[in-house]
Every structure is written in C-alpha cells, then in structure tokens.
Amino acid sequence: MAIADNRQRLMPLPDDLLPGRCQTLAYPEAVILVNPELPELTGEVDDKYQYSCENKDNQVHGWICFKPLVGFWQITPSDEFRTAGPLKQNLTSHVGPTTLAMFHSSHYAGKDLVLSISPGEPWKKVFGPVFIYLNSASNGEDASFLWEDAKMQMMAEVQSWPYSFPVSEDFQKSEERGNVCGRLLVKDRNISDDYILASGAYVGLAPPGDVGSWQTECKDYQFWTRADENGCFSIKSICTGDYNLYAWVPGFLGDYRFDAIVNIISGCDMDMGDLVYEPPRDGPTLWEIGIPDRSAAEFYIPDPDPKFMNNLYANHPDRFRQYGLWDRYADMYPDTDLVYTVGLSDYRKDWFFAQVVRRKDDGTHVGTTWQIKFKLDKVDRSCSYKLRVAIASATLAELQVIANPILNIHLLHGIMKD
Secondary structure, three states: OEEEOOEEOOOOOHHHHOEOOEEEOOOOOEEEEOOOOOHHHOOOEEEHHHHOEEHHHOOEEEEEEOOOOEEEEEEOOOOOOOOOOOOOEEOOEEOOOEEOOOOOOOOOOHHHHOOOOOOOOOOOOOOOOOEEEEEEOOOOOOOHHHHHHHHHHHHHHHHHOOOOOOOOOOOOOHHHOEEEEEEEEEOOOOOOOOOEEOOOOEEEEEOOOOOOHHHHOOOOOOEEEEOOOOOEEEEEEEOOEEEEEEEEOOOOOOOEEOOOOEEEOOOOEEEEEEEEEOOOOOOOOOOOOOOOOOOOOOOEOOOOOHHHOOHHHOOOOOHHHOOOHHHHHHHHOOOOOOEEEOOOOOHHHHOEOOOOOEEOOOOOEEOEEEEEEOOOOOOOOOOOOOOOOOOOOOOOEEEEEEEOOOOOEEEEEEEOOO
C-alpha cells in the first residue's frame, strides 16, 4: 500500500483480521496481528484510521503487486467536492486491499458534518470524477517505479481538471468556470509597523457563512489554494455561484473572511487586489504555548506502548497516528495532571499533544485539569488581558478555563470518545 513517499508498507491480508488471527482492541477497526500470513507483521497494530489523510494531500493512493509488477491507483485531481476544507481528514486505503474514494464523511468531526437535507429542500452536487489508473513494470524493475509513475499521472490529471468528458450539465466545464487572484497581507502593529506578507496562507472560496464556517460546511463546493511567499494567491476553475473568501495564516491566530460576497460568473478573471487580515489582538503577546497553525505537531508526542506498535510510524513525522497514545497521558501523569510554567517549560517536551480524559479502574473516565503558571511583573489594572485558545480539533468535548485571583490559569479538559 502506498499513500505518500513516506507512508508505504506491506499490508496484512484480509484473513489476518479474522477471529483467532488477531486480537481486537478498543474499537473493532483496530487489531493486534497475532498470526498473520507475513510473520514479520506479528505483534503489530493495524487500524484503518492510521492511514487517513488530509484532503489537501489526498490526491493519489493505491497498491503495488510484486508478482507480476502492477499498480492500482486512485487519483483525485481536485478536492472541490470534498467537505469541510483542506484539513479535513479522510480514509484512504486499508486491508482488503481496499481503496476508498471518500467524498463525504463525519470522521474526526462528529455530527457537525452529518449532511442534513430538509423536507422539500432542493439539493444536488457532483462528486468526482475520480481517475482509476493501472500501470505495470517489467520483471526486474524497481517496484518504486509504479508509485513514481502514479504521481506523474496524478500531476497530469490535475492539469486536465476540470475534465471535458462528463456530459452532465451539472458538471461545469473549464469555460463555464471562473478564476480569482489577489494578495493577502497581515496587519499586526504589535509585530511590525509594515504590512506582513501572508506567506503560505491558506486561501479559499466556500459558501457564504460566518467566519470559519467552511470547517463544517458539507453541502456545496470549496476551492482552496496556498499563497506564495509574497502572499499572492490564484484560485482557478471555480464553479459559478456566490461565495465568501476565507483564509488563515500559519503563525497567526484566527480566521479571515472577506466581507463582501464574491460572485463567480462564467469566464471571469477576478483580481481582488490586496486583502488585509488583522488578527484578533488587544495588545502585545505576553506568552504563547505552541504555534497557531491548526496542528498539534509541535507538542510532545509520546512513544507508543511497545505492545501497540505500527512500525510504519516508528520515528515518523506522523507518529501521532500510532494506536493508543491517548492512554500514554495517564502513564506519564498517573496521579497528578500536567503543569506548564511559562518561561521554564518547553512545549515540545512538556505540553502533551492532546487533552484527554483519564480512565479509572472501574472503566469510567474523568476529565483532566491542566495548569499554566506564569508571572507578570507588572499589571495594568486599567487594561483588559485576554487568554486566546486555538483548538486544532474537538469532538464531544468541553473546555473550561478558570483564572484564580493570582492569575494562575487552570484548563479543565474532558474528551469522550464516540
């Protein structure tokens, strides 16, 4: 199975997941391989959720057969029809060999992404097309050629989007769509008196809504791109209709939304000029834990329990996908909870990557209380001080924040698994 350059492995066989060949873990999709066909997989965890991928990266995945050397690939040239924006996680491939084209899913998000159509409400949407690609190599060639060739084909399909062959009038062709370009700047006087280039910003068009509403939007189309180092962006082949333009800039808190509705008509080339995002701020930053980039990757990710290893993710950037890491918090803090001291603690080592519950001996769970300790040498009582919390993801969770009279802040977390 191959999902990315660094996410490829020999997979268990379907029979390896039958009773007696594996041990089921906390949920039926996750198992320990007890007696697999490939002995080298014995003792490893397999879990289809470990092979999930963000929409923005989910363009080609599939399988390689070694005898004969053939590849089976699913290529998705555009994620415009997928829901909830570029960072939404979706399943890709798993034991089967199974290849999934996930168009709509509430995985990792919960009921907010369950599609709801009211009685009598008109609704239609084109999902896809996706491209199934088969390739082969001569005996003796390196099997990696098949993956590299599939990536080349993926890039060709991206250039061919939108396809011209669908006959449905609901699938708009290239000449029926429009384009938008512009430049995004950041205005933050507590950092610089000059405008800051929104380098690497995510910029997208999604149905009109509140700031950040694209994260739970699941009925219509979304079109996203990343700005270059100068904050310049270009979004091409946008379906006609009304949109808001949304954006966020890694390293800056909050969401941007252009106030006016953006109306895309056939054949338009709209230059929106310079757009300015002013992050929420009431004064200079006194302290900050982590990086506001919609990820917890910079925080402390523990090693998995040796009993629950998937060797694909050993020393891997995506090691957070290892099974059972939520229980490692209780191993590290069996009796007391995390205490972080600003100026002394290091979030790369001292801030656990997920706020989780603690399991009690009777099988129930209790929330955990984290503390942030900090000292202010001088307090201006005529000013307001704000704590801003950026949450990468939350499902069935409650966050309580309590500040005591001496400005120690306690974070109370309770997260239940669906």
